[in-house]
Amino acid sequence: MTLLDALLRSAAVRAVDHAFALALRRIDPATPDAVLAAAALAAAAVAQGHSVLPLACAHLLLPDAPNDTPPPLPPLAEWLDALRASRFVASSADAASETRVLVLEDDRLALRRYWRYERRLAAALCMLGDAAAPSPADHTAWLEPRLAQLFPLLRSDPGDAQAIAARAALVHRVLLLTGGPGTGKTTTVARLLVLAVEAAARRGEPAPRILLAAPTGKAAARLGESLRTTLDALLDDGLIDAATSAAIPSAASTVHRLLGTIPNRSVFRHDAAQPLAADLVVVDEASMVDLPLMTKLVEAVSRHARLMLIGDPDQLPSVETGNVLSALCDAADRTPEFAAFPGRRVHLHRSHRQAAQLDLAPLAAAIREGEADVALDGLAAARYRGVEWQQSTLRALPAWLRQHAVPHYRALQLAADPQQALDLARRYRVLTALRAGPSGSLALNAQLVAMLDPSRRGDALFHGGLAMVVQNSYRHGLFNGDIGVGWRDAHDDRLHVWFDTDTGLRPFAPTALPAHEPAFALTVHKSQGSEFDRVLLVLPEHDTRAVSRELLYTGLTRTREHVTVWAGEDILRAGIARRAQRYSGLARCFGGILPGLQESTAGAFAPPW
Numbered sequence: 001m002t003l004l005d006a007l008l009r010s011a012a013v014r015a016v017d018h019a020f021a022l023a024l025r026r027i028d029p030a031t032p033d034a035v036l037a038a039a040a041l042a043a044a045a046v047a048q049g050h051s052v053l054p055l056a057c058a059h060l061l062l063p064d065a066p067n068d069t070p071p072p073l074p075p076l077a078e079w080l081d082a083l084r085a086s087r088f089v090a091s092s093a094d095a096a097s098e099t100r101v102l103v104l105e106d107d108r109l110a111l112r113r114y115w116r117y118e119r120r121l122a123a124a125l126c127m128l129g130d131a132a133a134p135s136p137a138d139h140t141a142w143l144e145p146r147l148a149q150l151f152p153l154l155r156s157d158p159g160d161a162q163a164i165a166a167r168a169a170l171v172h173r174v175l176l177l178t179g180g181p182g183t184g185k186t187t188t189v190a191r192l193l194v195l196a197v198e199a200a201a202r203r204g205e206p207a208p209r210i211l212l213a214a215p216t217g218k219a220a221a222r223l224g225e226s227l228r229t230t231l232d233a234l235l236d237d238g239l240i241d242a243a244t245s246a247a248i249p250s251a252a253s254t255v256h257r258l259l260g261t262i263p264n265r266s267v268f269r270h271d272a273a274q275p276l277a278a279d280l281v282v283v284d285e286a287s288m289v290d291l292p293l294m295t296k297l298v299e300a301v302s303r304h305a306r307l308m309l310i311g312d313p314d315q316l317p318s319v320e321t322g323n324v325l326s327a328l329c330d331a332a333d334r335t336p337e338f339a340a341f342p343g344r345r346v347h348l349h350r351s352h353r354q355a356a357q358l359d360l361a362p363l364a365a366a367i368r369e370g371e372a373d374v375a376l377d378g379l380a381a382a383r384y385r386g387v388e389w390q391q392s393t394l395r396a397l398p399a400w401l402r403q404h405a406v407p408h409y410r411a412l413q414l415a416a417d418p419q420q421a422l423d424l425a426r427r428y429r430v431l432t433a434l435r436a437g438p439s440g441s442l443a444l445n446a447q448l449v450a451m452l453d454p455s456r457r458g459d460a461l462f463h464g465g466l467a468m469v470v471q472n473s474y475r476h477g478l479f480n481g482d483i484g485v486g487w488r489d490a491h492d493d494r495l496h497v498w499f500d501t502d503t504g505l506r507p508f509a510p511t512a513l514p515a516h517e518p519a520f521a522l523t524v525h526k527s528q529g530s531e532f533d534r535v536l537l538v539l540p541e542h543d544t545r546a547v548s549r550e551l552l553y554t555g556l557t558r559t560r561e562h563v564t565v566w567a568g569e570d571i572l573r574a575g576i577a578r579r580a581q582r583y584s585g586l587a588r589c590f591g592g593i594l595p596g597l598q599e600s601t602a603g604a605f606a607p608p609w
């Protein structure tokens, strides 16, 4: 059997990756098996979120199922020789040739499409950063006293990161504002927007046109609400005037909507030729934005505008390709020694959220730092308020679900109207590490559906049922991850599924819904950008690569009040030891050497490609 076929058989590549390699073989039947296998693996890597495949690490991408041993890969030197000799493989120097669908840099193989996205993104960021930045000298006289008013901590702590972020936002065209939950990212954004408006007024200019966006409708709604609450408090305290408050929008939209989707096209209305009508673009939950979307977003920001990307790079990266926010943070952190990132990153460390019921921060920190003993000791001693550890088996789970989860979901059926049902749905959610298998979201959804409405055969289209759309449908204005509630109208007994969309609460006929599945149990990946009062986090019984530090951190931090962790000690320990590695070439695009990448020179960045 060829290596290519063996990879398909062991599920190391998908049928679609295999078909991609076969298409290359049809073009050139003499293409060696090693090249075809590398092509299929590079395509499979994209599906796992990697934008490049370091061939030396390719074995790490093979499935880790205990009884399905993946085939051995070719020795690296031979593999590289075969690739270099292939008509389908470009080195970056001759990457302009369109027939070369793969690009090989050192031992890093990429699909040309994603290689180009990374370069386009880096070029677009450099264009923004290159544009003349306003001189900080304009503001200095008034800025410091004003900062001290808006950021009172500055008086006792000159290193207050929130104030540093605000200062940076006035100077840099590109700002990455990062931090964990409750570290004050939104609070800081509100205040730095105030400063941007006031700075323009002091220069005698009109207020900057500000646009706010987030990858999902839920995250956008949360950003808008949270900014408005902060601004209203500043207004009430007399710290800003009504004109300043009015200059800052209180509505955020999804990134797709901001860019203007065109039905059935992957390009948007706004691009470099038709940039967004904005002087300042703020994108929250940026860790969820994948590489192609981030590229199109940054290209659509006008050359004279500023861009702020807000997010938590410790969370799992976007389900799609590219650990974009993390890669940009990497590049920013290594500037100027190793890279030339055209902006600034400010990280907020301190959590300010005071929840009487929940003390998650020390556990989240131990997991982030990989300190398994600290985390497990704390869990075993019930030291983290609001965190409960159930070291139980999956066999015991259905009874627990019936007792603890089902009452929350039953409450949806008794709600007064669809809006109240959707509000109630935010109170509780079962989260899983995996989609498949006995601990996966598919199995737990099937159990929960059967408990809630035994007449259903697995779908959630019943009164009070929660359904999640799993594909983008621009026609419906529904996007992958949007969750709706089934609602039977008392007058005509017809069931509709109601969604909170960009344009408000909307009903959809079940037959008209895009692809969907029950949403009583969500994978942690799908839960990103959402928060719930209470969460049950279910881990598998056998160790798997999917359980990582980032997955645990993201799953736990979805909760506002209480989380139950259903997991054995071994799984937790293995998960805390593992990092959700994503391979990306983006940081290298900023013309730097990153440690471990074995580059010999730090070439200067030279856009555009």
Ligand SMILES: Nc1ncnc2c1ncn2[C@@H]1O[C@H](COP(=O)(O)OP(=O)(O)OP(=O)(O)O)[C@@H](O)[C@H]1O
Residues within 6 Å of the ligand: 153, 162, 179, 180, 181, 182, 183, 184, 185, 186, 187, 188, 226, 351, 352, 353, 354
């Ligand atoms: N410097 C500060 N001093 C006191 N309280 C603060 C400070 N910064 C933020 N807070 C409070 O901490 C809470 C969390 O702040 P905020 O919502 O801005 O955090 P966030 O990082 O945006 O959170 P999320 O992860 O939910 O997006 C809010 O109640 C806010 O008022």
